[in-house]
Every structure is written in structure tokens, then in C-alpha cells.
Amino acid sequence: MDKINLGSTIPAYPMPVSLVGAHVDGKPNFLAVAWFTMVSYKPPRIAIALGKGHYTNPGIKENKTFSVCLPSEEIVEMTDYCGIVSGKKTDKSQIFDLFYGELETAPLIRDCPLSMECKLLEIVESGLNEIFIGEIIGTYTEERFLTDGKMDFRKMRPLILSQPDTSYWCLGEPMAKAWNIGKRYKAKRK
Amino acid sequence: MDKINLGSTIPAYPMPVSLVGAHVDGKPNFLAVAWFTMVSYKPPRIAIALGKGHYTNPGIKENKTFSVCLPSEEIVEMTDYCGIVSGKKTDKSQIFDLFYGELETAPLIRDCPLSMECKLLEIVESGLNEIFIGEIIGTYTEERFLTDGKMDFRKMRPLILSQPDTSYWCLGEPMAKAWNIGKRYKAKRK
Numbered sequence: 001m002d003k004i005n006l007g008s009t010i011p012a013y014p015m016p017v018s019l020v021g022a023h024v025d026g027k028p029n030f031l032a033v034a035w036f037t038m039v040s041y042k043p044p045r046i047a048i049a050l051g052k053g054h055y056t057n058p059g060i061k062e063n064k065t066f067s068v069c070l071p072s073e074e075i076v077e078m079t080d081y082c083g084i085v086s087g088k089k090t091d092k093s094q095i096f097d098l099f100y101g102e103l104e105t106a107p108l109i110r111d112c113p114l115s116m117e118c119k120l121l122e123i124v125e126s127g128l129n130e131i132f133i134g135e136i137i138g139t140y141t142e143e144r145f146l147t148d149g150k151m152d153f154r155k156m157r158p159l160i161l162s163q164p165d166t167s168y169w170c171l172g173e174p175m176a177k178a179w180n181i182g183k184r185y186k187a188k189r190k
Numbered sequence: 191m192d193k194i195n196l197g198s199t200i201p202a203y204p205m206p207v208s209l210v211g212a213h214v215d216g217k218p219n220f221l222a223v224a225w226f227t228m229v230s231y232k233p234p235r236i237a238i239a240l241g242k243g244h245y246t247n248p249g250i251k252e253n254k255t256f257s258v259c260l261p262s263e264e265i266v267e268m269t270d271y272c273g274i275v276s277g278k279k280t281d282k283s284q285i286f287d288l289f290y291g292e293l294e295t296a297p298l299i300r301d302c303p304l305s306m307e308c309k310l311l312e313i314v315e316s317g318l319n320e321i322f323i324g325e326i327i328g329t330y331t332e333e334r335f336l337t338d339g340k341m342d343f344r345k346m347r348p349l350i351l352s353q354p355d356t357s358y359w360c361l362g363e364p365m366a367k368a369w370n371i372g373k374r375y376k377a378k379r380k
Contacts, residue, residue: 003289003300004336006329010234011306012341013260014348014361015227016203037205037227039239040317044200047237047321049229070203073365080372081379099193110193116201124314126323127230131237133316139196146194150354151202158204160350160361164340166368171204171350172360175263179356182270189271 012164019082020048021067021107024059027093028107031056032083034161036068044136046118049129055087060132063105064120069112073157076168078111101138113145113156202354209272210238211257211297214249217283218297221246222273224351226258234326236308239319245277250322253295254310259302263347266358268301291328303335303346 015034022029035049046068050057060066071079078095085092097110106117118134125131145155153171160169205224212219225239236258240247250256261269268285275282287300296307308324315321335345343361350359 003298003330003332005291006331008234008325008327009329010228010231011236011258011260011304011326011329012343013206013208013304014343014350016205018203035227035229037225037237037239038200039225039321040319041200041241043317044198045316045319046201047227047239047316049227049237051231068201070201076366077371077375080366080368080370081375082372084369084372084376101195108193114201114203122314122316124312124321124323126235126237126312127233129230129235131229131314133314135198136201137198139199139201140193141196142193151352152355153202153204153352153359159365160204161368162341162343163368165342165364166370167364168366168368168371169343170362170365172362174355174357175349175360176266176270176358177356178270178351178353178358179274180270181267181358182272182274185267185271186274 012162014160014162014169017079017159017161019069019071019079019109020056021069022056022059023063023105024055024087028098029056029059029087029092030082032079039133045133046136047131047133049131052128052130057130060120065103065106066118066132066134067106067108068116068118069109070114071159072113073159073170075111076159079159101140103137108140113141115140202352204350204352204359207269207349207351209259209261209269209299210246211259212246212249213253213295214245214277218288219246219249219277219282220272222269229323235323236326237321237323239321242318242320247320250310255293255296256308256322256324257296257298258306258308259299260304261349262303263349263360265301266349269349291330293327298330303331305330
């Protein structure tokens with residue numbers, strides 16, 4: 001099949017969406033962020049990329065803390081709302097029922113099946129964005145989202161975003177075991 | 191519900207998995223990477239986080255190029271294989287049918303519905319990992335993966351990885367419109 005070059009553009013791949021929390025002007029605030037990734041296993045570190053103009057950035061810089069909360073399908077309306085309105089104009093401190101872990105300025109969302117509180121380690125500027133790298137200090141969930149002590153995505157029901165068609169997707173079914181199914185190919189190759 | 195603190199640990203969220211390609215010792219090599227994210231919209235930039243010990247890292251540094259290819263469910267065995275065996279011991283240059291875009295040392299996989307060729311901009315050290323930030327020079331797909339000119343995940347069938355239960359998951363169904371369904375919450379709030 002012939003390949004098409006879409007050019008120097010943002011690619012379309014499905015991304016889990018998060019709600020990033022911080023204290024800004026002394027109040028909790030949240031924005032919807034799909035540009036994040038783990039960057040280190042030990043110690044556990046996560047990176048989030050935010051446009052420089054966001055209301056949240058100065059709050060993270062001031063308090064050197066932020067949170068990354070993973071919403072479920074149940075709160076898709078509120079999640080999307082946090083991506084539509086800016087904290088500059090709208091007070092978003094009352095949308096969610098909040099709790100705190102060890103850090104006093106990393107607001108965590110009770111309705112999210114998974115929430116991480118993070119200590120800011122570094123900021124890397126890249127184009128019009130700032131990459132905030134944080135160490136994960138605490139990871140919060142509930143018994144009802146676990147199976148055999150592990151997070152269960154069937155119970156968690158994460159929201160997956162695709163930007164080009166502006167859609168949230170559900171997660172489907174497990175289809176293969178990782179670090180395992182490749183052994184079949186290994187056997188065929190021999 | 192009571193929250194449980196899993197501690198300072200790597201969180202469990204579903205991540206799209208990619209095959210990162212580079213020329214190492216003069217040959218194409220690929221490793222499976224789920225730790226990546228967009229970090230800039232204009233110019234389009236992507237970051238990948240790799241453990242420092244990987245065979246691929248010196249190749250990216252030498253040639254200042256890499257690729258990020260998004261595999262589909264069809265090549266799950268080969269994708270997983272690239273995550274099981276290291277290029278240090280195994281020649282992975284013959285697994286896939288390859289093509290190249292503008293960059294001569296960013297190998298692209300014909301069987302992947304989406305492939306990006308990237309020019310290395312910066313390396314950020316973080317713990318035991320290196321974060322490679324690259325500018326996306328070209329994004330390649332095929333007509334058969336598009337609907338109305340946009341990437342269609344139903345046709346692309348991306349692989350989504352969860353680390354804690356070591357599973358690849360399928361993508362489910364679209365469940366809401368992004369930058370839109372939040373308007374319902376906005377209306378309720380007024």
C-alpha cells in the first residue's frame with residue numbers, strides 16, 4: 001500500500017486523558033491534559049507538557065507541586081469542562097470533591113479512580129510549551145478498582161482521547177499478554 | 191469510599207505502545223516504548239523516555255534521528271518481541287518491511303498504520319532514564335486508515351499497554367465528543 005505523508009504535524013494516536021491539579025492564587029485548579037508520560041521507574045517520575053499560557057503553570061512553579069488524576073467515564077462531562085474553560089476566568093475549585101495526601105498543594109480528586117501527587121523536580125522549555133517533570137510521592141486509588149491487588153482497567157474505565165476526531169473513547173478488551181506473546185514470534189523466527 | 195495509598199510507585203494507566211526505531215551500529219533497530227508523549231503542537235515535538243542502558247540510545251545520539259511507529263493489533267507478536275529481546279544480542283533489522291522518509295536514519299515500519307520520523311532536538315537526563323525530544327519531520331499513514339481525511343482508530347486498531355497486569359488492550363468505542371460534552375456540565379453549573 002502506498003504511504004501518505006501528512007507532513008510535519010501532530011500525530012493521531014489514542015492518549016489517556018488526565019486532570020492536572022495545582023494550587024493557583026491559593027485555590028485548587030484543574031486542567032485536562034493528555035500530553036503526559038512516565039519518564040522514570042525508580043524513582044517514579046512523570047512528565048506533563050503544558051502550553052506556556054495556561055493559568056496552572058505559575059501555580060506549579062510557586063508551590064513546586066502538582067497532581068495527575070485519571071478520570072473515569074463517569075466524570076467525562078466534568079473532565080471535558082476542565083478542558084473547555086480556563087482558570088483565568090472560571091473558578092474550578094468547586095467542581096470536584098477533593099482530598100490531599102502528603103503534599104499540601106497537590107489537590108487530588110475523590111471521583112478519580114487513580115490520583116498521583118507529585119513534587120516538581122524540573123521544568124524543560126520546548127517551543128511554546130513547558131515540560132514539568134515531577135516525582136510521584138503518593139498514588140491513590142480505592143479497593144473497588146483493584147483485582148488481586150492490582151489496578152483493574154475494567155473497573156477503572158479510563159477515558160482515552162483522540163485529538164483529530166475530538167473524541168473520548170472507552171478502553172476495549174485485553175487482547176494479548178505483554179512480555180509474553182512475542183515469544184510466539186521468537187519461536188517462529190528460530 | 192476510602193482511598194488507599196499505593197505509595198511512591200509507578201501508576202497504572204493505559205498507554206498506547208510504540209515501536210521506536212533508530213540506526214544503531216549502522217543497522218535499523220526497534221524497541222517497544224510506551225513512555226512517550228507529544229510535548230509541542232507548533233512545531234510538532236514528541237518526547238520518548240528510554241532507560242539509559244538500552245541498545246538504541248547511542249544510535250539516536252550518533253545520528254540525531256529516531257522514529258516513533260504506532261503498531262496495530264495485527265503485529266502484536268512482533269511488537270512484543272521487540273520489547274522482549276535486546277538489540278545487543280539480537281538483530282532486529284529484518285523483522286519488519288521498512289521504508290524511509292526524509293531522514294536517512296529514521297527507519298519507518300510499513301506494517302504500522304502511523305509512523306513518524308523525528309529529528310533529535312534535546313536529551314534530558316532524569317534518574318536512570320534519558321528523555322529524547324524530537325521534532326516530527328514527517329507523519330506517514332495510508333489511505334485505508336483514514337475516514338474523511340483523518341486517522342480513524344477503528345481502522346488503525348492501536349495497541350494499548352497496561353504495565354501492572356502486563357496486558358495489551360484493544361481500543362473500545364467512542365463515548366463522547368471532546369471539547370463539547372463539557373458544555374452540558376457548564377449549562378448545569380449556571
